[in-house]
Amino acid sequence: MNKANTRLRFAPALLLVSLCLPLVPSARDGAVPSARDGAVPSAQDNPFLSPYKTPFATPPFDRIQIGHYLPAVQEGIRRHQAEIDAIVANPKAPTFENTIVALDMSGQLLGEVNAVFYSLLSAATSQPMQDLANELAPLLSTHNDNIALNGRLFARVQAIYDRRAKLKLDAVQRYLLENTYRGFVRSGALLDEKQKDRLREINKEHSLLALKFSDNVLAETNSSFIVIDSKDDLAGLPAGVVAEAAETAKAMNMDGKWVFTAQKTSWIPFLQYSSKRSLREALYTRWFMRGDRDNDKDNKAVLQKLMVLREERYRLLGYKTPADFYLEPRMAKTPATVNEFLMRLWKPALEQAKAEAAGMQKLIDEEKGGFQLQSWDWWYYAEKLRKAKYDLDDSALRPYFKLENVQQGMFTLAEKLWGLKFVERKDIPVYDPEVRVAEVHDADGTLLGILYMDFFPRDNKQGGAWSGGFRGTFYKDGKRVIPFATLVGNFTKPTPGTPSLLSIDEALTSFHEFGHALNTLFTDSRYRSNFAPQDSVELPSQIMEHWVLEPEMLKLYARHYQTGEVIPAALVEKLRNSSLFNQGFETVEFLASCFLDMTWHQLESALNVNVTRFEKKIMDGLGLIPEILPRWSSTYFTHIHGGYEAGYYSYMWSEVLDCDAFEAFKETSLFDRKTAASFRRNILAKLGTEDAMTLYKRFRGREPKVEPLLKKRGLL
Ligand SMILES: [Zn+2]
Secondary structure, three states: OOOOOOOOOOOOOOOOHHHOOOOOOOOOOOOOOOOOOOOOOOHHHOHHHOOOOOHHHOOOOOOOOHHHHHHHHHHHHHHHHHHHHHHHHOOOOOOHHHHHHHHHHOOHHHHHHHHHHHHHHHHOOOHHHHHHHHHHHHHHHHHHHHHHOOHHHHHHHHHHHHOHHHOOOOHHHHHHHHHHHHHHHHOOOOOOHHHHHHHHHHHHHHHHHHHHHHHHHHHHHHOOEEEEOOHHHHOOOOHHHHHHHHHHHHHOOOOOOEEEEOOHHHHHHHHHHOOOHHHHHHHHHHHHOOOOOOOOOOOHHHHHHHHHHHHHHHHHOOOOOHHHHHHOOOOOOOHHHHHHHHHHHHHHHHHHHHHHHHHHHHHHHHOOOOOOOOHHHHHHHHHHHHHHHHOOOHHHHHHHOEHHHHHHHHHHHHHHHHOOEEEEEOOOOOOOOOOEEEEEEOOOOOEEEEEEEEOOOOOOOOOOOEEEEEEOOEEEOOEEEOOEEEEEOOOOOOEOOEOOEOOHHHHHHHHHHHHHHHHHHHOOOOOOOOOOOOOOOOHHHHHHHHHHOOHHHHHHHOEOOOOOOEOOHHHHHHHHHHHHOOHHHHHHHHHHHHHHHHHHHOOOOOOOOOHHHHHHHHHHHHOOOOOOOOOOOHHHOHHHHOOOOOOOOHHHHHHHHHHHHHHHHHHOOOOOHHHHHHHHHHHHOOEOOEOHHHHHHHHHOOOOOOHHHHHHOOOO
């Protein structure tokens, strides 16, 4: 399962991962009212600037006000810069301790203020918070540049790197040194001054264009909708879907009508259930033509310019294509490996999808539809076949997945695998009264960390689910500093008389995010820097999803919220049988976007590319059937300008790892303590501190195999 909207924990810093800054959103154009409006608290009142007097020194949310952030960030930058200056000014010859470790330990205040600010910007936001984010972005990016392009600092790093073979470093230290060095080089440290100037220009132009690309997509999404004003045109739609469309219309001042938009939560249910074929076509066309309407929000030229700039940037840094640059620090390492990997999945997936299309055409013909299946028909006929074949009804399942039971299920699993204990705390300050906090204890009673859980949608919270934290872990004076992890979701809310009853997808999401949180809690790292490759970070989370629907596991938590009865075997059987349904389609539409991403980034020159013809040529070359479009097309594929450049494949790559890793449990037992201990020791505790493939091989005794993934998707 791919949760594209899931944010990664401790997202890599802008350029140097060792800065430990959360990903900073880019500044928007236009004047922003200053978040400094109003009284600025004095330094001694600023809770960020003195030791926290809270249990475990957790962030004092009861005292933090919006006016505290900016002065705390400014002070954080000042202290960080002073620390960097001290490293550079050290009269002693550069050593691993006085340079690499000192750099790793620098910027702690800034890191902690940012972790709180950016967590709350997503989970408890407001207009002043968003304005402040715009104000902070240029401050932080300039600060970042000042470090990344500091020639004297780099000279010290390089001096140590050049002597690395003689330094008797252990694997973790070597990894820290190599990645620190590589971070500088990849940011342009080896360039001459003229090249550095050109790089700064490219970066600036590129960031503005990337912003324009996403602004265009947003504008196109907001202006792409259909309005329905006759009840006849609602034929086939469930009451909940209709009610939501009425709400949307109301919010757009179209009381009494129904609006369906280009948001997935709106168009997918419409395409699934609407029996009005022409309306399905109208809405789906609005979705997939975004950014490609030759209007002032058209993204074709923007995209082309972005790619040309990227090509120049990475040629300047010594790479043949952008893909070569992006792949270098990842597990896959080269574009060729990724292409080969994708192609291996593509062939069986395409065969499967063709068979699925034939099944739908048969149904259309039986109903005397008299038309050829088209892309906007797929969801509708898939839904019909699913119901006919598996007789599965979402509302019959939900009563067995009460949120509290699912949560207990996660805790029970962690206890069975690793002996963890979760103890609720009511006295730790939270940023919203809905947030629940638990101490997490290891099997021997040691405190591992603190877990904040925030389950329900609110007006001030962004959509989706994610896991992050207010502090990562490291060692200070020989003692482990405990991490503060978060698990945030937007799960079905309780209503008067009914508790929160989750869908299967929500139950899977909750275990998924719990996996990220466990990764944060288990991390046992001497240093603050974490260099987990992007194509490995979904392993700890996606593996947890495998337990959710195992009969042995369901017995432990999936009880009816009224009767306490365990979910009936027949229902579980239906669920398991339906798990392979439509997988050809799901895999093909996902892979098509991966190929698109990879092909764009392997161009040596996008200068004369016609976006439409380019995309068509790729899809024709793959033999994609016209009934399926890529999940994301070029003109609205925001991932590949927002952190997933040549990286959309990462979800699937991680899925190979999690399927193969879960097999280790299947080969022993679902709750095998020895396998769990090895998974923790080699993966959960160490990911990001040593080479990911080496760690994986230590756990599994070999490299991952792709077969378990093929089996799971029914492609073998
Ligand atoms: Zn995830």
